[in-house]
Amino acid sequence: MSFEFMEAFKFIQKKTIIHSLDPRTKLLLATIYSILAIMFEEIFILFFIFLSFFPFIIAGQLFKKWIKSIRGMTFLFLLLIIFNTLFSTFSKSISMILRIMIMVSSFSLFFLTVHPDDLMLSLLSLKVPYNIAFSFSLSFRFVPTIAIEAQNIIDAQKSRGYEMEQGGLISQAKNLIPLLIPLIVCSMKRAFHIAESLDSRAFGSTKNRTYYYSISFTKKDWLLTVILIAFFIFGIIVKLFPDLLPNWLFWRFPV
Amino acid sequence: MEKKLENLQILVNHLTYHYPDGTIALKGINLNIYSGEIVGIMGKNGAGKSTLIKTFNGLLKPTTGVVYIENDDVNNVLMSKLTRIVGIVFQNPDLQLFANTVEDEIRFSLKNLNFTKTELENQINLTLEKFKLKKFQNRTPFTLSGGEKKRLAIASIMCRNPKIIVFDEPTIGQDAEGVEFIRNLIKEKHSEGKTIIIVTHDIEFAIDNIPRTILMADGLIIADGPTNKILSQDQILNIGSLISPQLIQLSKFLIDSGFKVPDNAYLKENMIQFLGSFLKEKMEITEGGKP
Numbered sequence: 328m329s330f331e332f333m334e335a336f337k338f339i340q341k342k343t344i345i346h347s348l349d350p351r352t353k354l355l356l357a358t359i360y361s362i363l364a365i366m367f368e369e370i371f372i373l374f375f376i377f378l379s380f381f382p383f384i385i386a387g388q389l390f391k392k393w394i395k396s397i398r399g400m401t402f403l404f405l406l407l408i409i410f411n412t413l414f415s416t417f418s419k420s421i422s423m424i425l426r427i428m429i430m431v432s433s434f435s436l437f438f439l440t441v442h443p444d445d446l447m448l449s450l451l452s453l454k455v456p457y458n459i460a461f462s463f464s465l466s467f468r469f470v471p472t473i474a475i476e477a478q479n480i481i482d483a484q485k486s487r488g489y490e491m492e493q494g495g496l497i498s499q500a501k502n503l504i505p506l507l508i509p510l511i512v513c514s515m516k517r518a519f520h521i522a523e524s525l526d527s528r529a530f531g532s533t534k535n536r537t538y539y540y541s542i543s544f545t546k547k548d549w550l551l552t553v554i555l556i557a558f559f560i561f562g563i564i565v566k567l568f569p570d571l572l573p574n575w576l577f578w579r580f581p582v
Numbered sequence: 583m584e585k586k587l588e589n590l591q592i593l594v595n596h597l598t599y600h601y602p603d604g605t606i607a608l609k610g611i612n613l614n615i616y617s618g619e620i621v622g623i624m625g626k627n628g629a630g631k632s633t634l635i636k637t638f639n640g641l642l643k644p645t646t647g648v649v650y651i652e653n654d655d656v657n658n659v660l661m662s663k664l665t666r667i668v669g670i671v672f673q674n675p676d677l678q679l680f681a682n683t684v685e686d687e688i689r690f691s692l693k694n695l696n697f698t699k700t701e702l703e704n705q706i707n708l709t710l711e712k713f714k715l716k717k718f719q720n721r722t723p724f725t726l727s728g729g730e731k732k733r734l735a736i737a738s739i740m741c742r743n744p745k746i747i748v749f750d751e752p753t754i755g756q757d758a759e760g761v762e763f764i765r766n767l768i769k770e771k772h773s774e775g776k777t778i779i780i781v782t783h784d785i786e787f788a789i790d791n792i793p794r795t796i797l798m799a800d801g802l803i804i805a806d807g808p809t810n811k812i813l814s815q816d817q818i819l820n821i822g823s824l825i826s827p828q829l830i831q832l833s834k835f836l837i838d839s840g841f842k843v844p845d846n847a848y849l850k851e852n853m854i855q856f857l858g859s860f861l862k863e864k865m866e867i868t869e870g871g872k873p
Contacts, residue, residue, distance in 0.1 A: 476677075482641050483678040486670045487691040487738055490662060505690065508680035512724065516676065 337471050338442055344547070345387030350441045350449035352548040352555075356383070359559045360433040364426045366566055370418060371576045373425035379558075380432055387440055396435050397428065418579040443468045448542045457536060465521070473514060480509045589617040591746060591777050592638065597647035598801075599633050607633040609801035610647070617745075620768065620778045622788045622809060625798035626823050631781045634798070635748050638779075639668040651746070662694060669744030673751040675735035679723040684715055684734060687723050691738040705741055713737040729760040736767070746777045753784045765791055789813060789827040789848055797822045810848045829853050 340346075345353075363376050384393050404424050411420030441449070447464035451457060484505050491502065525531075565572055592615035599608040607630045615621055623631050636642040637649050640661035649656045651667055672678065681687040688706050697705065710716045713733050718726060723734055732755075739747070752764045768778055768791055782788055788795060788809055795812045797805040805818045812818055814830045826834070833847040841860075847853045 479672070479674075480677045482636065483672045485641060485661065486639055486665055486672070487678065488662065488665055488694045488742065489690075490694065505678075505680050509677050512679075513676050 338439060339392075340442075341388055341440075343387050343440075345383060345389075345436070346440045347547070348440075348551065349542055349544050349548045350437075350445045351452065351542070351544070352551050353437045353441055354449060355552060355555055357433040357437045359555050361430045363559070363562050364429040366562060368419070368422045368426075369577050370422050370425065370580075371578060372565075372572075373422055373429065377425055377429050377432075380429060383436055384432065387436060389436060389439055392439060393432060393435065396431060400427070400431065403427070416580070421580065438467070444540060445542055448538070448540065452542065458531065469517075473510070476513055477506070477510055480506055480513075483509075591615055591617045591652055593648075593650040594634075594637075595648050595650075597634075597637065597649060598645050599630075599637065599642060600645045607801055608637075611801075611803055613796065613803060613806070615777060615779070617777055618772070618775050619794060620772055620780070620792050622792035622795040623779065623781045623798060624783065624785075624788065624795055624822060624824065629798040629822075630801045631798055632750065635670060635750065635779065635781060638664075638746065638748060639670055640664040641670075665744075666695070666742060667744060668746045668748060669739040669742055670748040671736050671739045671750060671752065673754060675731040678735060678738065679731060682722060683720050684718045684723055684726070685710065685720065687734060687738055688741050691741055695742065709737050709741040713740070728755060729757060729763075732756060732760060733763065736764075740767075740771075744776075746779065747771055748779045748781070750781045751783070752780060753782065753787050761787065785813060785824060785827050789830070790850070797824075810846075814848075 360376070360380060364373065367373055367376070384390055404427075407423050407427075408417075408420045411417070411423060443464045446467065447460045450460035450463060455463075489505055494502075569577070592613065594611050594613040597608055597611040597613075598606070600606050609630075611630075611634060623634065625631055633642060637644055637656065638651060640656055640659065643657060651659070651664060656664060679687060681690055685706060688709050689702070692702055692705055707716075710719055713736065715730070715734060715737060718730065718734075723731065726734065732752075736752075749764070749768075753761050756764065765787075768780070771778055780788075780792055782792075792809050794807065795805075795809040796803055797812055797818060799821050804821055805812050805815075810830065813824065813826055814834070819826060827848065829850065830848050833843045833853070836843045844852060844856055847856055
């Protein structure tokens with residue numbers, strides 16, 4: 328079992344224009360791309376939306392990580408193709424895959440380039456209460472830790488003869504118990520330790536907290552925001568008046 | 583047992599290991615471990631100790647080089663066979679305890695060993711008795727104390743009767759009683775002819791219980807030899823970020839001050855004997871044993 332897929336959402340410090348953007352801009356980017364992906368189901372339009380996302384991946388030097396995350400979803404894509412072709416059309420399955428690729432890419436760009444601390448600050452600037460924002464950023468910070476722990480649990484159980492058995496759904500689910508229970512127990516223990524450690528540092532004792540770092544909109548952020556909103560409005564107009572677009576954009580597979 | 587070729591149990595040749603994320607954990611390890619030896623593996627965090635032991639039972643496959651366990655290349659042996667020969671006791675018992683009762687926890691370890699039902703129950707009972715867990719038999723493992731959990735984790739490996747036993751940091755977080763238990767267990771398994779490998783940072787434990795030490799640094803073995811020799815050479819200690827055990831420091835100090843200290847004074851009994859007889863000679867003892 329591999330947790331490579333998790334890597335696609337783990338922040339890495341780099342100095343690129345994407346990393347230096349304000350987290351709120353990147354959140355807007357991810358949201359607008361996801362909404363656009365849901366709005367359309369034409370293969371060519373989705374494909375062009377997907378292509379237009381490429382510059383961001385390249386500017387952020389995220390190509391390798393991005394490929395990993397897409398590769399991690401191959402199995403899901405196969406399922407989508409099989410089920411959609413059986414119960415719907417082949418075209419539908421392709422547009423579903425493109426949709427998911429756009430959404431995963433845009434959110435993995437967000438989590439790969441936003442420092443967990445900045446993530447919290449951007450939530451705070453959206454008027455989310457500090458307690459909730461802090462727990463949210465904390466939970467993201469612990470994703471890789473838990474992935475490592477899961478690997479250690481697999482190692483420990485394999486060392487005493489545990490085997491990943493093949494078989495029916497029920498026996499496979501039963502087979503997960505030796506992995507899941509230690510994982511839950513260890514996570515709960517860690518949660519209590521964190522709570523104690525927070526309490527011992529007087530977390531939440533005063534209402535007005537001092538923030539060491541701050542986030543701010545720069546010219547780059549404003550520029551990208553304007554472009555994104557324009558892009559979004561364009562998308563809505565096109566959706567409302569499909570006659571504006573050439574016919575070949577609406578091409579589908581015959582099956 | 584002697585270090586003869588037919589007693590060679592683990593042979594590691596030019597072993598390297600690269601993690602999928604690109605970290606190079608092992609950079610060319612050569613190592614022979616003979617049947618019945620007690621071997622310590624020491625070194626800084628990140629030196630590659632854990633990676634090395636995980637290649638012994640097939641958890642990690644060598645990137646290049648070979649690891650032979652009992653004349654079988656680990657690349658060609660099923661993991662289920664390897665884990666019967668090599669039992670690794672991991673540091674944190676919480677990573678493996680999951681069953682409803684202590685008894686079930688042992689039963690899980692014996693599941694794939696082709697025991698008949700009576701053999702299985704016998705083995706469970708024997709293990710519970712031996713590890714003083716009989717009274718907890720029907721309790722859930724999660725309510726046990728730290729030391730008891732550790733005992734259960736060790737029991738769940740020992741019941742499989744491996745020929746090679748690997749302990750990963752056995753003494754960490756254990757009270758005196760727990761350390762004493764592990765010390766006795768190692769002695770007992772050694773007398774049964776098992777090969778024992780101990781990854782540890784505990785130098786005082788090592789000098790008392792481990793005759794041979796391998797010191798690792800940065801993915802390589804930088805020293806391999808008698809523990810007392812390795813833990814008394816300043817140059818090696820510096821590279822491995824280790825401090826000499828107290829008795830080695832004391833005997834060095836005494837030697838530097840011109841006393842004739844026996845070579846084996848790094849062991850407590852020998853040092854007590856030496857100092858005792860020395861002091862008796864030099865000092866008058868008054869009535870009641872007080873000078």
